Amino acid sequence: MTATTTNESTRNFTRTRNGYDPIEVNEYISRLTIMHQSGLNDVETLKSRLEDATKQIASLKDEVSTLSDTSPSAHAMTDRMAKMLRIAVDEVSEMQNEARTESAALVASAKSDAEAMRTKHKEMLADMAARQSALETEYTEVMARAREEANQIVAQAVSESERLRAAETKRREKAETELDEELTKLRTETQAAVDEQRRGTQAECEKRLADAKDEADRRLRLADEQIERRLDQARRSVEEVGQQRISILEQLMSVHGKLESIPSILESAYRDRDNSKSIIMVPSKRVIDQKVIEG
Structure with a gap:
């Protein structure tokens, strides 16, 4: 997704007399909007998964606390239960780390895409304003020459x-x-x-x-x-x-x-x-x- 987003943010539009092609610009903005929304959806999904993992960790911790409280001592736990608990804790920690990493990458990509889109939009507006000013200047000069020739x-x-x-x-x-x-x-x-x-x-x-x-x-x-x-x-x-x-x-x-x-x-x-x-x-x-x- 990151490579595709980078290509989209560096795209060059077809120039017309009055600026960029409006159809291409509208399509580009629509695609960026969809991609941005998709990134936000992915972030929400990862947040949900992170919350589920957090809940699982809390549940496992509660179970450990319960087992610890009901056992006469920590040494009374069997090796098998201790091993299963460590595996569960490791899996949950790994899931948390992966979720955090992917979430951070998606958030960074979404921010980068949004910033690139804003920069491109500002450049397009500046170019359109410059072209409009040039056209207005040319129109004024043409009308002045026409009036002079008529006189x-x-x-x-x-x-x-x-x-x-x-x-x-x-x-x-x-x-x-x-x-x-x-x-x-x-x-x-x-x-x-x-x-x-x-x-x-x-x-x-x-x-x-x-x-x-x-x-x-x-x-x-x-x-x-x-x-x-x-x-x-x-x-x-x-x-x-x-x-x-x-x-x-x-x-x-x-x-x-x-x-x-x-x-x-x-x-x-x-x-x-x-x-x-x-x-x-x-x-x-x-x-x-x-x-x-x-x-």
């Missing part, structure tokens, strides 16, 4: 959104400036042609005026087509930039749903996109003709 992504997205908005504003202003310059140039050329026609005869003036109107119509058509192309290009640019901004913000919403500022920025991006569509309008041919006639 960096948000800052980059906001900066990129502002940059795209500024670039789109500059492109829109440039397109409007070019359109105004083209209309001014067209009005100037048309007015020059009209003035030149007025300096001629009425017929020539009417002919040239008609030619000028035809030319103006042709140029207006070309201008309309060119303006339409530029406006389409500007509108597509505005829509692409707005869609890019919306896509970035939608991705941020899906990843960082708890950030309260993203929904409002996304809503603003939708409004900017819709407003940009309504701001860029193609001037109608009737308005341009009216401006040419007024010029």
